Amino acid sequence: MLKSGNYTGNSSLNGIDNLYTVVVEHKDDIITITEPNRKSQYVHTNGNTYWHTEAKYSQVFYVRVISNTQFYAGKKGQGEGLYTYQGGNTKKEEVLLxxxxxxxxxxxxxxxxxxxxxxxxxxxxxxxxxxxxxxxxxxxxxxxxxxxxxxxxxxxxxxxxxxxxxxxxxxxxxxxx
Incomplete structure (x- = not known):
């Protein structure tokens, strides 16, 4: 289970790697990831992988947990970025903005x-x-x-x-x- 808190990792945008911070809360079979502009729930299916479908764009995203302080996130069929725990703060207004x-x-x-x-x-x-x-x-x-x-x-x-x-x-x- 991921520690709740803020995580920073690489997010590729238009082929350029960018550092990106998100707030993560992991409860039972759901990982909630809060970004500056959205909040998404990833549901556990099997192993260490959690999935989220963005119906508006017909895109499927995933989170693959590798330890209690690290995970990979990506879009199905594309690259992924490694996110690492930075601290326990889960208040979006304090961490992201x-x-x-x-x-x-x-x-x-x-x-x-x-x-x-x-x-x-x-x-x-x-x-x-x-x-x-x-x-x-x-x-x-x-x-x-x-x-x-x-x-x-x-x-x-x-x-x-x-x-x-x-x-x-x-x-x-x-x-x-």
Missing amino acids: SGIDNCPLYDKYLNLSQTDPIEVQAWTFCGAAALAKCTYTDYSNYLPPIIRGLKSILENVSKCPCTDVITTQEWNAVSID
Whole structure:
């Protein structure tokens, strides 16, 4: 049985892997997965597999449990992503949406991205880093791609433009070579 809580994993969208967080509750033969835009129930059929049919789109999805803290999720006939337990919080409003609601550094960089057209890209990456830190307890999977993206647009990659969000150690740990 899966531990109830929030899980983060890979979700492929248009061939691009994205980290994605969901809230999971497992009771008896039903796993309920809450995403930012929907809630789906997966019903146990046999072994360690649970199924959900999205009638609106005629698509069949599954969850394959591999331990009490990990599962694979996918669409029948396509690839699957591994999801790993991040913590016991099952409150959607706290896990899935709260980062943006209580993140002053995100607000700072959002404002800069809207008022400084010359550095809009840099401020957007800084805002993404702030949001990752406000949203996730373990943001180690999120921060390196953000830093790589930010470094790829800078002329001088030796100094981070948003040291209030990205520490020198985090900045120096990511290479774009």
